[in-house]
Amino acid sequence: xxxxxxxxxxxxxxxxxxxxxxxxxxxxxxxxxxxxxxxxxxxxxxxxxxxxxxxxxxxxxxxxxxxxxxxxxxxxxxxxxxxxxxxxxxxxxxxxxxxxxxxxxxxxxxxxxxxxxxxxxxxxxxxxxxxxxxxxxxxxxxxxxxxxxxxxxxxxxxxxxxxxxxxxxxxxxxxxxxxxxxxxxxxxxxxxxxxxxxxxxxxxxxxxxxxxxxxxxxxxxxxxxxxxxxxxxxxxxxxxxxxxxxxxxxxx
Amino acid sequence: xxxxxxxxxxxxxxxxxxxxxxxxxxxxxxxxxxxxxxxxxxxxxxxxxxxxxxxxxxxxxxxxxxxxxxxxxxxxxxxxxxxxxxxxxxxxxxxxxxxxxxxxxxxxxxxxxxxxxxxxxxxxxxxxxxxxxxxxxxxxxxxxxxxxxxxxxxxxxxxxxxxxxxxxxxxxxxxxxxxxxxxxxxxxxxxxxxxxxxxxxxxxxxxxxxxxxxxxxxxxxxxxxxxxxxxxxxxxxxxxxxxxxxxxxxxx
Amino acid sequence: xxxxxxxxxxxxxxxxxxxxxxxxxxxxxxxxxxxxxxxxxxxxxxxxxxxxxxxxxxxxxxxxxxxxxxxxxxxxxxxxxxxxxxxxxxxxxxxxxxxxxxxxxxxxxxxxxxxxxxxxxxxxxxxxxxxxxxxxxxxxxxxxxxxxxxxxxxxxxxxxxxxxxxxxxxxxxxxxxxxxxxxxxxxxxxxxxxxxxxxxxxxxxxxxxxxxxxxxxxxxxxxxxxxxxxxxxxxxxxxxxxxxxxxxxxxx
Numbered sequence: 001x002x003x004x005x006x007x008x009x010x011x012x013x014x015x016x017x018x019x020x021x022x023x024x025x026x027x028x029x030x031x032x033x034x035x036x037x038x039x040x041x042x043x044x045x046x047x048x049x050x051x052x053x054x055x056x057x058x059x060x061x062x063x064x065x066x067x068x069x070x071x072x073x074x075x076x077x078x079x080x081x082x083x084x085x086x087x088x089x090x091x092x093x094x095x096x097x098x099x100x101x102x103x104x105x106x107x108x109x110x111x112x113x114x115x116x117x118x119x120x121x122x123x124x125x126x127x128x129x130x131x132x133x134x135x136x137x138x139x140x141x142x143x144x145x146x147x148x149x150x151x152x153x154x155x156x157x158x159x160x161x162x163x164x165x166x167x168x169x170x171x172x173x174x175x176x177x178x179x180x181x182x183x184x185x186x187x188x189x190x191x192x193x194x195x196x197x198x199x200x201x202x203x204x205x206x207x208x209x210x211x212x213x214x215x216x217x218x219x220x221x222x223x224x225x226x227x228x229x230x231x232x233x234x235x236x237x238x239x240x241x242x243x244x245x246x247x248x249x250x251x252x
Numbered sequence: 253x254x255x256x257x258x259x260x261x262x263x264x265x266x267x268x269x270x271x272x273x274x275x276x277x278x279x280x281x282x283x284x285x286x287x288x289x290x291x292x293x294x295x296x297x298x299x300x301x302x303x304x305x306x307x308x309x310x311x312x313x314x315x316x317x318x319x320x321x322x323x324x325x326x327x328x329x330x331x332x333x334x335x336x337x338x339x340x341x342x343x344x345x346x347x348x349x350x351x352x353x354x355x356x357x358x359x360x361x362x363x364x365x366x367x368x369x370x371x372x373x374x375x376x377x378x379x380x381x382x383x384x385x386x387x388x389x390x391x392x393x394x395x396x397x398x399x400x401x402x403x404x405x406x407x408x409x410x411x412x413x414x415x416x417x418x419x420x421x422x423x424x425x426x427x428x429x430x431x432x433x434x435x436x437x438x439x440x441x442x443x444x445x446x447x448x449x450x451x452x453x454x455x456x457x458x459x460x461x462x463x464x465x466x467x468x469x470x471x472x473x474x475x476x477x478x479x480x481x482x483x484x485x486x487x488x489x490x491x492x493x494x495x496x497x498x499x500x501x502x503x504x
Numbered sequence: 505x506x507x508x509x510x511x512x513x514x515x516x517x518x519x520x521x522x523x524x525x526x527x528x529x530x531x532x533x534x535x536x537x538x539x540x541x542x543x544x545x546x547x548x549x550x551x552x553x554x555x556x557x558x559x560x561x562x563x564x565x566x567x568x569x570x571x572x573x574x575x576x577x578x579x580x581x582x583x584x585x586x587x588x589x590x591x592x593x594x595x596x597x598x599x600x601x602x603x604x605x606x607x608x609x610x611x612x613x614x615x616x617x618x619x620x621x622x623x624x625x626x627x628x629x630x631x632x633x634x635x636x637x638x639x640x641x642x643x644x645x646x647x648x649x650x651x652x653x654x655x656x657x658x659x660x661x662x663x664x665x666x667x668x669x670x671x672x673x674x675x676x677x678x679x680x681x682x683x684x685x686x687x688x689x690x691x692x693x694x695x696x697x698x699x700x701x702x703x704x705x706x707x708x709x710x711x712x713x714x715x716x717x718x719x720x721x722x723x724x725x726x727x728x729x730x731x732x733x734x735x736x737x738x739x740x741x742x743x744x745x746x747x748x749x750x751x752x753x754x755x756x
Contacts, residue, residue: 023529023545025275029440034487039440041275044318047351054348066548096558099551188533231483231735235538236747243488277527281692286739291692293527296570299603306600483735495740
């Protein structure tokens with residue numbers, strides 16, 4: 001199943017439109033290219049709907065949100081819903097400020113995501129649960145599966161909760177991924193890039209829960225492989241080897 | 253000729269003002285530094301003309317265009333034309349949306365580029381030819397030399413069409429470059445960075461067609477060298493080795 | 505003293521809010537993570553004060569300034585001053601244009617930095633001295649200590665002047681750092697990242713002049729270590745090894 005999905009992404013090279021934060025644009029584009037997709041990143045309100053209509057998937061990430069971008073996200077999101085392509089929302093730092101929290105709700109009132117992907121603190125915030133947070137990264141303990149089920153029910157979407165173990169839910173099926181490496185928490189944008197790959201995986205026909213699980217598994221194993229590379233001596237040298245590992249061939 | 257131009261860039265360290273897309277700013281700045289130029293990247297309408305007047309060259313790249321940036325590009329472009337410094341326009345994704353296409357025409361009505369650089373789909377769009385496109389990367393087949401000549405005639409500029417073979421035209425002289433490596437298509441921003449280096453090469457006295465050809469040749473050979481490095485195992489490890497190779501000494 | 509400060513940063517993982525230039529956001533975030541801090545980068549006027557109030561330090565860097573960002577910097581800066589957290593201002597390219605120079609003065613009239621960090625040309629400009637400049641990098645000769653003392657007196661702040669030798673001043677105490685490597689001038693954003701690390705170091709209790717000096721020393725030694733790594737063959741391969749070296753353990 002892993003093989004099929006990733007190899008199909010590589011054959012189809014789905015065009016994924018990203019409205020994402022300024023910190024991770026380059027890393028996300030290179031990571032998605034390595035995985036097998038084709039990134040496009042437009043921000044202007046005048047063209048985001050048109051770009052979405054050319055695309056096979058849409059990722060919305062609120063990490064460096066501003067007013068024009070909220071409007072652009074709603075326009076792009078509505079276009080994605082109209083043409084029926086997968087849409088992944090990453091509510092980065094939603095609990096951090098009232099502005100970000102409200103913007104997230106504005107988007108969710110107008111746009112229906114296929115999957116909401118975040119850490120426990122971000123997802124808990126979307127269902128008014130309290131999880132201890134520090135900035136944009138969740139540090140508290142929580143029953144991730146319970147949060148995932150609450151978000152899935154309230155927003156009627158698939159959900160992926162990242163953490164030491166990733167917990168996902170799609171159409172009532174819960175799945176857990178245990179691949180990964182601590183280096184992913186020592187570089188910026190690892191969660192953001194994952195959102196992009198999840199979007200690409202959902203463009204492939206088949207069971208979306210299998211595709212999400214396969215992407216989580218591949219992502220974590222790529223991190224493990226990169227971290228084990230003899231030339232990797234820290235987070236800086238981890239990054240290029242991780243991109244390499246995302247591009248690795250998948251055995252049949 | 254190659255030697256002279258690149259070594260002159262390294263002696264003169266021309267300041268190149270970039271109004272470019274947000275995805276590639278960091279990669280472009282590091283790549284131009286490695287080549288021998290000095291990057292500056294300002295966006296505010298209030299200062300782009302002043303920054304241009306301090307510079308020896310201007311690059312305009314519409315990859316993540318928005319309204320304020322169109323105005324900034326026109327202000328900077330007019331300043332570049334007034335003081336007579338080289339100006340390279342990269343119409344990234346121009347065929348993708350009406351907004352981008354129109355913005356491109358607005359810029360071209362007010363600003364005269366020294367060189368327009370793009371892939372076959374982008375250049376064909378500027379002369380109302382149809383080439384099959386997928387997002388911002390051209391995938392169709394086309395007679396690149398014919399397109400290059402049409403763009404050169406319509407806009408009275410030099411033209412560089414990137415692809416498996418790069419085809420350029422400057423003052424009626426057509427040139428073809430065959431260096432390069434498939435890795436360049438597997439990372440983001442390789443075309444964007446090339447636009448920056450072409451701008452830097454045009455700041456050196458001498459025949460501009462020789463400088464463009466020399467830059468294309470050096471760029472492709474740097475990619476070949478990097479790809480052949482024993483430590484390169486994928487697109488992630490290619491990137492830092494490619495930057496290294498751009499900085500390599502040029503033999504006399 | 506070096507040991508204590510850096511290890512305390514790593515224990516406390518201070519959240520540092522950055523309003524910084526678009527070229528260096530990714531590199532800065534990865535570099536601060538390697539050093540031991542926790543980056544957050546928000547730009548919207550609606551949330552920058554709230555994000556600052558969650559943070560332990562604030563960095564303002566004017567490298568790609570625009571009007572909304574000036575307002576955001578003033579809002580964030582006032583919030584930082586109110587809650588008494590360290591604030592570092594990096595007046596990138598202040599002498600280059602009237603707009604940037606005026607914006608810098610607007611910020612300095614409303615916000616009191618703990619430290620102003622720049623090259624000799626930028627700092628000289630803040631006290632109306634003339635130093636030969638080329639773009640955003642200072643190239644002229646100047647009596648750096650004299651400039652540092654003038655800036656410290658006029659703005660009643662700590663000052664760090666970067667260069668071949670870094671010269672700092674905090675509460676009348678002048679210090680000089682001689683670690684470093686020419687590669688730092690061949691990559692983009694090395695000065696910008698330093699500003700972020702200086703901010704993180706000031707969140708630790710103790711003598712701020714010791715913390716600034718320790719950060720300068722660690723930064724330069726990390727560059728020396730990375731440059732000496734056998735796998736580093738140019739500025740491209742220097743970057744990941746430099747991030748690794750910033751994360752290196754500090755001996756007691």
